[in-house]
Amino acid sequence: MRLTIRDNADQVAAHVADYLVARIRAFDPTPACPFVLGLPTGSSPLGVYRNLVAKFQAGEITFRNVVTFNMDEYVGLPRDHPESYHSFMWTNLFQHIDIPPAQVNILDGNADNLELECQKYEAKIQAVGGIELFLGGIGPDGHIAFNEPGSSLSSRTRAKTLAYDTILANSRFFENDINKVPKLALTVGVGTVMDAREVVIIITGAHKALALAKCIEEGVNHMWTVSAIQNHPLSMIVCDEDATLELHVKTVKYFKSIEMVHEQLIGKDRMSLGGSITSMKGLDKTKLVSGELSPIK
Amino acid sequence: MLTKIYNGRILRDHQLVNNATLWIENGQIKDGAEVFWSEKRSPDRIIDARSGIICPGFIDLQINGAFGIDFSEPTPTYAEDLRRVSRGLLQHGCTSFCPTLVSSQPEVYHELLDYLAPRSGSLDQGAEVLGAHLEGPFICPEKRGAHEPATLRTAEQGGAQAIIDCYGGLERLTRSARILTVAPDVPGILDAIPTLAALGLVVSEGHSNATTAQAEEGVRRGARLITHLYNAMHQFHHRDPGLIGLLGSPLRPRPYYGIICDGIHVHPNSVKVAYDAHPRGAVLVTDAMSALGLDPGLYSLGNMTVRKFDDRVYLDGTETLAGNVVNMIDSVRNFQRFTGCSTVEVLEAATLHPAQVLGITHRKGTLQPGADADILILDEPDLAIRQVFIAGEEVTDI
Numbered sequence: 001m002r003l004t005i006r007d008n009a010d011q012v013a014a015h016v017a018d019y020l021v022a023r024i025r026a027f028d029p030t031p032a033c034p035f036v037l038g039l040p041t042g043s044s045p046l047g048v049y050r051n052l053v054a055k056f057q058a059g060e061i062t063f064r065n066v067v068t069f070n071m072d073e074y075v076g077l078p079r080d081h082p083e084s085y086h087s088f089m090w091t092n093l094f095q096h097i098d099i100p101p102a103q104v105n106i107l108d109g110n111a112d113n114l115e116l117e118c119q120k121y122e123a124k125i126q127a128v129g130g131i132e133l134f135l136g137g138i139g140p141d142g143h144i145a146f147n148e149p150g151s152s153l154s155s156r157t158r159a160k161t162l163a164y165d166t167i168l169a170n171s172r173f174f175e176n177d178i179n180k181v182p183k184l185a186l187t188v189g190v191g192t193v194m195d196a197r198e199v200v201i202i203i204t205g206a207h208k209a210l211a212l213a214k215c216i217e218e219g220v221n222h223m224w225t226v227s228a229i230q231n232h233p234l235s236m237i238v239c240d241e242d243a244t245l246e247l248h249v250k251t252v253k254y255f256k257s258i259e260m261v262h263e264q265l266i267g268k269d270r271m272s273l274g275g276s277i278t279s280m281k282g283l284d285k286t287k288l289v290s291g292e293l294s295p296i297k
Numbered sequence: 298m299l300t301k302i303y304n305g306r307i308l309r310d311h312q313l314v315n316n317a318t319l320w321i322e323n324g325q326i327k328d329g330a331e332v333f334w335s336e337k338r339s340p341d342r343i344i345d346a347r348s349g350i351i352c353p354g355f356i357d358l359q360i361n362g363a364f365g366i367d368f369s370e371p372t373p374t375y376a377e378d379l380r381r382v383s384r385g386l387l388q389h390g391c392t393s394f395c396p397t398l399v400s401s402q403p404e405v406y407h408e409l410l411d412y413l414a415p416r417s418g419s420l421d422q423g424a425e426v427l428g429a430h431l432e433g434p435f436i437c438p439e440k441r442g443a444h445e446p447a448t449l450r451t452a453e454q455g456g457a458q459a460i461i462d463c464y465g466g467l468e469r470l471t472r473s474a475r476i477l478t479v480a481p482d483v484p485g486i487l488d489a490i491p492t493l494a495a496l497g498l499v500v501s502e503g504h505s506n507a508t509t510a511q512a513e514e515g516v517r518r519g520a521r522l523i524t525h526l527y528n529a530m531h532q533f534h535h536r537d538p539g540l541i542g543l544l545g546s547p548l549r550p551r552p553y554y555g556i557i558c559d560g561i562h563v564h565p566n567s568v569k570v571a572y573d574a575h576p577r578g579a580v581l582v583t584d585a586m587s588a589l590g591l592d593p594g595l596y597s598l599g600n601m602t603v604r605k606f607d608d609r610v611y612l613d614g615t616e617t618l619a620g621n622v623v624n625m626i627d628s629v630r631n632f633q634r635f636t637g638c639s640t641v642e643v644l645e646a647a648t649l650h651p652a653q654v655l656g657i658t659h660r661k662g663t664l665q666p667g668a669d670a671d672i673l674i675l676d677e678p679d680l681a682i683r684q685v686f687i688a689g690e691e692v693t694d695i
Contacts, residue, residue, distance in 0.1 A: 053316075057304070079334060090330045096303065096603045101337035 002236040002275050003216065003255035005244060009204040011241050013047025016135070016202055020052065020237075021061045022045035023133060023273055024200075029065035034103065036125075037069045037156045039093075039144070041085045044137025044202040048090060053096040063099035067128055069121070071136065071145035071193075075159060077109060085171045086107075101112040107157070107186040118157040118186060124193065125192070134196035139204050140282040141165060143226030146187035149223045155189030190228050198274065199232050203239040210237060213246035234274050256273055256296050265291045298341045299332065300689070301346040305346025305674060308353070308644055319351055321670040328666035343422055347675050347689030349683055350375055352644045353543035354392025354671035355625040356651035358580060359525065359555055360428055361397045362587035362676065367599055368396040371408050372582035379412060380514055383423025385590055388683050388695045389624035392671035393661055395475055397584075400433030400444040407465040410473040418671060420690045425671070427655060428475030432524065434611070435460060436504035437480040442529045444504070453483030457492035467530050475655055478524040480505030481515035493630050499654055502540055502552070504529040509542030516548050522654055523554040525584050527563050535679060544574040549573055550583070553654050555582040558631040559623035561609055565635035579646040580654060581628045586610070586620030630680050640680070 006012045016247055020037075029035040039045070043054040055061050073085045081087060094104060104125060111117035125131060128224045136144050141163070147155060148163040162170075174180035193199060203212050216237065220228050230234045244252050262271050266288055272278045300321040306313040306379035332338050362368045364385045366378040379396065396413050398406070410429060416426030431440075441449060452459050453460045460477075464470045475686060476499045479486045483505075493500050502515050503511050503524025512520075523530075523540055531539035538545070543552055556571060557563050558581055572579055582588065587598045588610045595604050595613060602613040608627075610619045623631070625647060633643040652662025664673070670689035675682060685692040 080328075080330060087330070087597075088336060090333060093300075094330055094333060096316070098339070100339055104333075160651045 001232065002139075002217065002258070003251075004236060004259065005241055005252065005256060006238065008240050008242075009047060012202060012204050012238050013051055014256045016200065016238050017051030018049045019054060019200070019238075020048070020133070020135070021055055022067060023288050024061060026235040026273060027132065031065055032141060033063045034067045034128065035067070036128050036130065037138070038131045038134030038188070038196055039068050039070050040135055041070065041072070041088045041090070042137050044204065048135070048202065049093045053093065056097045061136065063097045066099055067103045068099065068105060069125055069131060069188070072239045073109040074112065074185035075109040075184035075186060077182050079110065089110050109182075109186055114159045114186060118159065121157045121186075121188070123155070123193065131196035133198040134193045134195060135291070136201045136226075138197065138208060138209055138211055139166070139169075140207050142215055142226050144190065144193060144226045146185040146203070147225045147285075149225065151190060151225050153194075153220065153222050153225065153228045154191040157186070157188045157192055160185055160187050165190060166198065190225050191258070194228050194232055199229055199235040200228060200230065201235070201237045203237055203243045206242040206245055208239075208243050209245040209247070209270045212237070212243050217247065217251060236275070239264055253296050257293070260293050260296065264293055299327070300342040300344060301302050301329065301340035302344045302346050302351060302672075302674075305349050306352040306666060306677075308641065308648075309353045309500065309639060313350060313641060317537055319672070320665060321672075321686070321689045323485050324670050324690075326664055326666050326668045326670055327501070330393055331666070339474075343677060347662045347683075348677070349566055350640065350644070350673075350675040350677055350680075351663055351664070352423075352666070352673050352675065353648040353652075353674055354685065354687070355390045355581075355629070355637070355647040356427070356655075357386070357391050357394040357492060357583050357585075357625055357649050358522075358654060359432070359582035359584045360386075360391075360396050360589075360622070361432075361585060363589035365587055365591055365596065365598065367403055367587040368409070369398045369405065369415070370599055371405060373478070374591060375412050376411065376585040379426070381536050383418070383426065386424045386563070386625075387692045388689055389590075389626050390629075390673050390675075390686050391424055391625040392673075392685070393426050393427050398431040399433050400436060400441070400448040403449055403463050403465065406463065407469070410465055410469050410510075414473040415475075418669070418687045420692065424687065425661075427461075427657070427661075429473050430476040430501075431464060431474050433504060434463070434486055435477075435479045435483055435486055436529075437482055437506045439506050440480065440504045440506060440529045440531070445650045451483050452489050454485070456485050457489035459487055460493065465627070467496070468479045471498070472624060475576055476501055476522065478503045481520070487511070487514055487518060489641060490492040490515055490518040490545075494513070494521075501555070502543075505540055506531045507540055509539060510539045512543050513546055516546070519554050521550075523552055525562075525582060526554040526556050526615040527567055528557065528584075544571060544578075549580055553578045553650060555580050555588035556585050556632075557582060557586070557621055557623070558635065559608060560619050560631055560635070561618065563622055565631075568632065568635040569637075572638060574609060576638065576642060577634070580650045581625065581632055581643075583623055583628060585623065585695050588620070589622045589624060614676050626680070626682055633680070640677070643680075652693075683685060 320327040413429035501522035672686040674684040
């Protein structure tokens, strides 16, 4: 797992958007072999979507050969309700970019048969060859998508009852009336997310600091479902300084030092986007032993 | 052709919405989300609004003519003349209008009204004709303004039926007319208002010496508009403010008021007074005469010889104003300058409010899905017109 720390939420958003654009371009998707992207809703990805839209409008990226799968959707909320995740994705991303509508997938929370809807969703992900990169956020209680604390870490797409905490938190979007908040959602499982070939999680703000610490400094635990990321072979958490407040100083310094070694001693051009060293050619290996790093901030 | 306009500030739900897109197809506004999710279609054409304001086209409820053409003047080329004006108005951002006839003899209505029946807007036909505004002849002689005294009538004999007959009968009237300006102090008018309103006509009070009490009685009976507020009505007196007193009326809803914003026919401060009293009632009208849109110079119009300047027109050799020559976009800019209102408010006074007067907000004056795609793209902050679309087609010669 990589932990990339940036000064603030804006820099986190810019970094993640740059990374996604670089990944999609490097993948060089085609109609036959599209880039399959998992997407979240909520406050965490807003800045990323803004950056992606700007990059699209600047001609830096096209989504013509991208297929998306969203994480979740409320059950029973009309699709055109302003708080539906269809509306969120339309408002913040899809209306602005060139993705063909047929390549956009979001769970239908108004399906007659919810179980079947979830099964079909999993099957569809399989049919396009699995998800190349799943982008996610995290709740203050460590949940990913609507996989509330206590969800199975090998769960698949299913209907899920929302935790009371989540209903309370969401009531701010529903006229502060908890009776208007949907109580049920369809959500991809923790297992569905972790099956993606790469997982990128955005964590910003002091209110998420405890969740970050629980997810990466303690054991894999279904009460902090993002902790499942510890078992993922290719994952990255991008967080801001505020979100590191509950981490050990040692943890923060370690992850910062990795980035510095990579950048200052090895060089970005010898690193893959995923963070591995692709070539030692021409590298002065003695520098890796005796090279000096600037002090860690 | 499915068109998406992006990168603009869209006037929607009483605000300018950043980072939204506007979708158009077959001459109408589409619900982009619905097209995306249900029909799964992508736009065929994408237009960059370059940070401009995107708002509905302006609606002029009172315009007597333009480009040398007077709507009240029967001519052999009337239909073609109407089309010429309709096309010309697009360059001012006016995408629909009520051609207005001043007080005339019945034969004139019988001859002209059929030409003024509602007709859709298009690149070829120009701005949409919403139906005629019949200003008179049931108005007060003392407040007739430039109307011909010999044409004026009362409804003392025959009531509403006499009015309907004057215009050429029920069918012709309801097919072609949308607004009737009448004076509630003219005998028989107050009693006729409920019948006229029930026909679906907008009854507007104007050219009148009415007391505030008479004016309010007219509103109770169905009048919904005041014709060019301050002009051709008895002036504000604190003991009886006349029609102007409707601004402060406790009646709900209060009537809308047409207001001329050339800065000449109504003093800027008077515009501000009206706006402050009743901001949601303001309806910008040009009340323009045939010299609107003509280059400065000397013209023979009807039986007048007039000298046209940029913003005004005089009877030649005098300083007597011969009418208004302000266009809609200049009225909009003037109104904002005079009142200090927000951009949303001034745009709504030229789009939403007139559509509300006519009860046509489902297709005009808003950018809701299903509305006609009459759209302006304006620069900020000077509100210069950059692009005009009529029924979804871009007007190129603006």
